[in-house]
Amino acid sequence: MKKVGLTLLTAFAGGAMALGTYKIFEKKYADNMTFEERQKVYFTNNPVTVSSAGSVDFTQAAATVTPAVVYIRTTYSSQQGNGGSSPFDDMFGDFFGQRMRPRGPQQASGSGVIISPDGYIVTNNHVVEKADKITVNLNDHRTFQAKVVGTDPSTDLALIKISGNDLPIVKLGNSDDAKVGEWVLAVGNPFNLNSTVTAGIVSAKGRNIGIIGSENNDEDSSPFGMRQRQSQQPRLNKAIESFIQTDAAINPGNSGGALVNTKGELIGINAAIASHTGSYEGYGFAIPINLAKKVLNDIKQFGSVKRGYIGVSFRELNDDAAKDLGISRNTGLYVSELVDGGGAEAAGVRKGDIITKVEGNPVYESSDLQERVGRLQPGDKINITVLRDGSEKNLTVTLKGEAAAPKSAAVSKSAEELFNKLGASFQPLTKEQKAKFRVNNGVVVTQVRPGRLFYETEIPVGSIITNINKQPINSVADIDKAITNLRNGNLIITGVYPDGTSFNNMFQVQ
Known part of the structure; x- marks a missing residue:
């Protein structure tokens, strides 16, 4: 009996020491940890149990996620209005969360997801851009004022911060593991209806719908405005699109909300809908969380996104493009131009090459390459396969940073x-x-x-x-x-x- 008691006491003491060590480690090194590392510490101390991936019972996943999905209200001056409507409004609808345009101070609403217990929240850039005041309402009815830590128009992501501690968070998942046909939940605040959960499936992956920055696109594009260039010196609003498509019902106000699997893991940030009416018609699009992780960690660590570039301009191949170029292959990315001194040129890529694979995976459209590159930093290496003179060549490209930072480009309030x-x-x-x-x-x-x-x-x-x-x-x-x-x-x-x-x-x- 004494041995049993001693064993239990030892186990208890060991557990307490481990927990104490985690707390000290978390407090001392939190500022230098990525969000994923911070979450590993958090969920080691706060394990959760949810339904399996194959279950059709969504109650546990919904209960786990809902407390950490917030309602965002923004206020901005009338001078900050968006002007005329986008040419893509009729086809894709507004970015949900799009600002209304009444006279005087304007207001809008959207959603966000808490990803760190000390108040970091991910949402869409278009939800908070130019906002003078950002109010965040939690599921438990607490209200906070938020500030913008940084934004990335290229992916339509933003990181904002509220002053809080021990806040509920959503566990970051792995969007690469998401499979077409698997069940997912969309959690957000459509039409000002707080904490709404809808279910659907992953309809497709790697969608490029040309909605981000489409009004400023003066590059080669398809009739839908799909981005088709990757260069060392992109426009400030260079789009990186590789959306997860879902038929979970999402509507205006869901923008910036969570797309989660049945384990309650965040796999995407809801960003856009395809609609003729501006409301749900069966097609929603979410930014993959694996792309978002890199963007959000960069914003927190550096204050802006450190993006690497291959250094090529390309044309996405299809039957029409192949016929126009006089080639037989109708899939892949046709290299139309190289940036002088860029990574691709240094690696031996030539004009007229066709990029067929990235990291061994087939490339069918621009998103297959851009989303992979978008996760990496300047100086990182990426393996691509090009078709040249009828044979494939494997090349390793070292990504280069932007040639220069973007050019430089009101209150008794909080x-x-x-x-x-x-x-x-x-x-x-x-x-x-x-x-x-x-x-x-x-x-x-x-x-x-x-x-x-x-x-x-x-x-x-x-x-x-x-x-x-x-x-x-x-x-x-x-x-x-x-x-x-x-x-x-x-x-x-x-x-x-x-x-x-x-x-x-x-x-x-x-």
Whole structure:
């Protein structure tokens, strides 16, 4: 009996030590961990049991996911309206969550998914872009004000943050494992109906519907505006589309919500619908979570997305394209142009090659390549197979970064609202940056969003913000403190431009 008691005591002590170690590890190293690593620690301490993948009982998965899917309300000034309707509205409907256009301050709604217990939320870029105020309502009726950490128009993703602790989260899944025909749940807030769950199946994968940035597309395209170029120097809104298609009912307001499997794992972020009416007609599209992981981790770590590029322009092959080019093959990507000094050129890719495989997987359309590349960083390597002179060649391409950062491109309100008005993302300075710019403190601007204060006043990416309202700035938390203590509505921003010249700009906040 004593041995049994000693064994139980030892087991209890060991478990307590393991739990304590996890807590210490989580607190000390959380800032340097990816969202997936943070979640592994969280779910080690908070295991969940849900139904199996083959079960038609969705109750456990719905109960697990619903608390972490939030309702997002945005407010923005009438000057920030979207103008005329998109030429794709009739075919695909608005991005759900699209802003209404009444007079005066405008409002919209959408959804988001909590992915970290300390308040990081993933949603769609089009839900929060240009928003002055972002209000987040949790399933338990708690309300928070959110600030935009960063956005990626190329994938229509955004990372926002609320101030909270021990918040419910949705477990990140593996979208590569999703199979056509498997059951999935869509969770969101359609038509302002909070916490709505619908069921369907994965209808298709790798869909490129040409909806992201379609109004700005001046590149080679099909009649549906599908993106067909991958270059080293893309447009700022370069689209990366490889949607998971589902017939789970999703409608306006579902935008930014969760697409989960029956294990309760997040496999996609709902983003668009194909509709003639703007409401559900059987076709919904979600951004694969494996692509979203890279984007969200980059935004948190660097303040913007570090994207690698192959360095080619290509044309997606089909019967018509093959006939036009005078070739017999009607699948793959025809290389029409190489970027000088790009990764593809260095790897031996030639104009006229046909990209047939990426990492050993067949390439049928642009999304098969772009989604894979979109997960990688500059400097990463990717294996492609090209068809040349009737035979296939395997090549390894080292991805290159963008040639340059995008060119540089209002308030007795909450810190979050004021932060959103700045329209920028920031990272603390490194020792090297402090030495280069000869400053003792500051943050570097890593992203500038069109239509906001930094964009309009031409404070570009790469600028150093040293003081706001004469308060030293070393972190985003310092910015929050500085902008909540305005005197006479004035906002004074001091810093250094990327070329080393100093600035001291004063703004009247309205």
